[in-house]
Amino acid sequence: MNGMMLVARREIGTQIRTRAFKIGLLITAVLVGALAFAPKLLDRPDTYTVGTVNSQQLPLAQAAPDAKFEWRSFPDEAKAKEAVLAGDVDAVLVDGVKVITDGEIESELGVLMQSTNREVKLGAAGVSIPPLQMESVGADTRYEAARTGIAVVLVLVLFMLIIGQTMMVAMGVVEEKGSRIVEILLSSIRPWQLLGGKIIGLGVLGLINLGTILVVGLGASMASGFAAEFPPGMAGIVAGVLIWFMLGYAFFATLAAALASLVSRQEEVGNVMSPLTMLIMAAYFVAFYATSDPTGTVATIVSFVPPFSSMVMPVRMAATEVPLWEVAASGALMILAVLATLSFGAKVYERAVLRTGARVKLGEVLRAK
Amino acid sequence: MLEISELRKRFAAAPGSPEGKLALDGIGFAVRPGEMFGFVGANGAGKTTTMRIVMGVLKADAGSVNWQGKPLGYAERQRFGYMPEERGLYQKMRAGEQIEYFGQLHGLSAAAAKKATDELLERLGLTERRNDSVESLSLGNQQRVQLAVALVHEPEVLILDEPFSGLDPIAVEALATALQERCRGGVPVIFSSHQLELVERLCDSVGIVSAGRMVASGTVGDLRAAEGRTLRVVVRGATPGWADGLPGELSLAGDRQVLLVTGGDDQEILRRAIKAGHVEHFGVEQPSLTEIFKEAVA
Ligand SMILES: Nc1ncnc2c1ncn2[C@@H]1O[C@H](COP(=O)(O)OP(=O)(O)OP(=O)(O)O)[C@@H](O)[C@H]1O
Ligand SMILES: [Mg+2]
Numbered sequence: 095m096n097g098m099m100l101v102a103r104r105e106i107g108t109q110i111r112t113r114a115f116k117i118g119l120l121i122t123a124v125l126v127g128a129l130a131f132a133p134k135l136l137d138r139p140d141t142y143t144v145g146t147v148n149s150q151q152l153p154l155a156q157a158a159p160d161a162k163f164e165w166r167s168f169p170d171e172a173k174a175k176e177a178v179l180a181g182d183v184d185a186v187l188v189d190g191v192k193v194i195t196d197g198e199i200e201s202e203l204g205v206l207m208q209s210t211n212r213e214v215k216l217g218a219a220g221v222s223i224p225p226l227q228m229e230s231v232g233a234d235t236r237y238e239a240a241r242t243g244i245a246v247v248l249v250l251v252l253f254m255l256i257i258g259q260t261m262m263v264a265m266g267v268v269e270e271k272g273s274r275i276v277e278i279l280l281s282s283i284r285p286w287q288l289l290g291g292k293i294i295g296l297g298v299l300g301l302i303n304l305g306t307i308l309v310v311g312l313g314a315s316m317a318s319g320f321a322a323e324f325p326p327g328m329a330g331i332v333a334g335v336l337i338w339f340m341l342g343y344a345f346f347a348t349l350a351a352a353l354a355s356l357v358s359r360q361e362e363v364g365n366v367m368s369p370l371t372m373l374i375m376a377a378y379f380v381a382f383y384a385t386s387d388p389t390g391t392v393a394t395i396v397s398f399v400p401p402f403s404s405m406v407m408p409v410r411m412a413a414t415e416v417p418l419w420e421v422a423a424s425g426a427l428m429i430l431a432v433l434a435t436l437s438f439g440a441k442v443y444e445r446a447v448l449r450t451g452a453r454v455k456l457g458e459v460l461r462a463k
Numbered sequence: 464m465l466e467i468s469e470l471r472k473r474f475a476a477a478p479g480s481p482e483g484k485l486a487l488d489g490i491g492f493a494v495r496p497g498e499m500f501g502f503v504g505a506n507g508a509g510k511t512t513t514m515r516i517v518m519g520v521l522k523a524d525a526g527s528v529n530w531q532g533k534p535l536g537y538a539e540r541q542r543f544g545y546m547p548e549e550r551g552l553y554q555k556m557r558a559g560e561q562i563e564y565f566g567q568l569h570g571l572s573a574a575a576a577k578k579a580t581d582e583l584l585e586r587l588g589l590t591e592r593r594n595d596s597v598e599s600l601s602l603g604n605q606q607r608v609q610l611a612v613a614l615v616h617e618p619e620v621l622i623l624d625e626p627f628s629g630l631d632p633i634a635v636e637a638l639a640t641a642l643q644e645r646c647r648g649g650v651p652v653i654f655s656s657h658q659l660e661l662v663e664r665l666c667d668s669v670g671i672v673s674a675g676r677m678v679a680s681g682t683v684g685d686l687r688a689a690e691g692r693t694l695r696v697v698v699r700g701a702t703p704g705w706a707d708g709l710p711g712e713l714s715l716a717g718d719r720q721v722l723l724v725t726g727g728d729d730q731e732i733l734r735r736a737i738k739a740g741h742v743e744h745f746g747v748e749q750p751s752l753t754e755i756f757k758e759a760v761a
Contacts, residue, residue, distance in 0.1 A: 100568055104556075108555065108556060112555075273549075273551045274550070277551060278545060278547060278551060281518045281541075282569045
């Protein structure tokens with residue numbers, strides 16, 4: 095145990111000091127922060143400038159509380175036309191009967207002006223119409239946009255972190271095997287301690303990354319006001335992301351270490367890892383697809399299948415409400431898969447890591463007694 | 464005592480050589496506490512393979528390795544110090560941290576590892592390089608760091624595969640002194656080397672391995688005795704034919720006659736030499752380890 099922790103500590107200590115790690119962390123923090131401000135910048139409330147010539151202002155603001163209206167009054171129609179053509183105003187109400195615009199009018203503003211006008215005239219004639227009552231009987235879709243946004247960002251973050259850390263594990267294994275450091279290491283610690291320590295160490299670094307992303311993301315969202323649109327149960331989503339990351343990482347990193355232990359040179363890493371990289375990519379695509387259709391059959395089924403569940407389930411959890419039993423069942427399956435991978439990976443690693451030279455065949459390793 | 468007996472190892476057949484390669488063919492020897500054992504043999508003789516088996520890096524097909532009378536296991540190996548033939552260090556890690564790290568892996572506390580590292584760096588002349596990354600060190604200095612890694616945890620046994628290769632004469636002396644000190648403290652030291660003069664000078668006993676078998680072993684004195692004594696006699700102005708009938712070779716160097724003779728009655732030879740002329744030299748020739756080695760592996 096002690097040996098494993100020493101190995102993990104070395105991994106963390108050496109990686110954290112590298113410039114690549116610091117810069118990477120900084121860039122993700124900046125990106126995530128920017129992302130949290132993006133909705134506010136893109137989704138600005140509609141603002142209209144409306145002019146009047148010899149007319150009463152219409153009670154537009156009352157009819158559309160989300161939009162902003164600016165009023166300007168013009169002495170005559172000619173001045174108003176000038177302003178319209180210069181783009182200073184969107185529309186001008188002339189004598190309470192006519193609207194002049196620059197060729198086109200935004201449909202929302204047009205509808206708004208028509209209906210408000212009708213209401214004002216009818217009101218003046220003593221007719222009052224009670225407004226329609228709105229009532230939703232379906233799912234609460236208020237947070238849908240925010241949920242989808244969070245899920246899309248999440249898929250990307252999980253994918254980048256898992257593939258990044260998994261690659262680090264593979265390269266670390268080959269570094270030790272290729273340079274024969276394993277010969278000394280394994281005369282003082284057990285293979286599983288070395289393997290476990292490396293996976294834990296690089297996993298902690300992944301968590302530091304993920305934690306930074308979450309903290310910066312949440313903090314920036316609060317600052318930008320985007321947090322107001324967060325769905326309820328955000329804490330659960332965050333906790334879920336952390337746990338699913340750990341499970342997915344444990345699965346893929348163990349396989350990466352096993353595969354990497356078959357080769358002795360860094361140049362061979364990409365090649366030997368390609369089946370695993372493809373698996374991670376596949377998980378990424380399914381998870382990405384799930385962001386657009388989180389309640390569909392494909393997303394639902396795949397969110398139970400390890401290792402895809404490690405990326406699809408957190409996405410579903412963010413994108414929609416997932417019953418707790420589904421999360422628990424999928425989690426249990428994933429834990430089983432991780433345990434199976436650990437026992438398989440440790441065996442391959444132990445048998446292959448001291449056999450330097452030409453690439454070791456997986457079948458040969460498994461057949462050896 | 465470290466006893467290695469009857470080790471056999473055949474490497475799996477590479478494509479093209481159907482029967483594989485027999486690397487060890489029943490090699491065996493023993494090293495006592497406080498003994499410095501020099502392991503010599505031609506390239507490919509099986510030295511590295513033997514050391515890897517002792518360190519558990521390779522598994523033998525047959526044979527055993529015992530330490531203090533019991534089969535050597537993982538727990539005991541933790542207290543061994545090992546320097547592999549293919550040097551392995553983390554290139555990006557600082558020299559000092561690396562030595563400390565391996566010390567801790569071998570069970571030292573953080574403080575003890577730091578203290579031992581400081582001492583070793585001082586001793587190996589690397590104190591100023593403590594915070595340099597290994598990749599920025601010269602090959603010989605990397606080698607010193609590698610040695611420090613093998614020594615940092617005060618090992619009970621030292622297994623060093625060609626520890627002297629690549630070192631400058633000063634470093635060779637520093638390492639030799641360090642090893643002798645450990646030896647005096649009761650640690651058995653096994654090292655392989657192709658520098659036979661060094662082996663001859665440092666080692667209490669020597670094992671000569673050839674084609675996976677131990678062809679000669681013992682103290683350098685024993686090996687010499689087994690070679691047979693050669694007498695060297697130099698006589699000036701000797702009457703020709705004085706050495707007729709002696710089992711040796713006579714050669715001429717100016718007005719000196721040089722006789723190299725193996726066996727025969729040395730007293731009788733001396734009497735004849737004195738009678739023949741002026742005896743300038745009369746003594747037993749010490750064959751060097753190199754000569755013994757050549758003889759043994761021939
Ligand atoms: N991994 C391996 N696969 C196949 N053959 C091997 C392997 N390792 C060593 N051998 C063979 O075993 C024999 C003994 O090699 P070993 O490395 O033990 O020699 P050595 O005495 O250390 O030589 P050197 O003085 O060159 O270091 C050699 O013929 C070598 O080719
Ligand atoms: Mg060798």
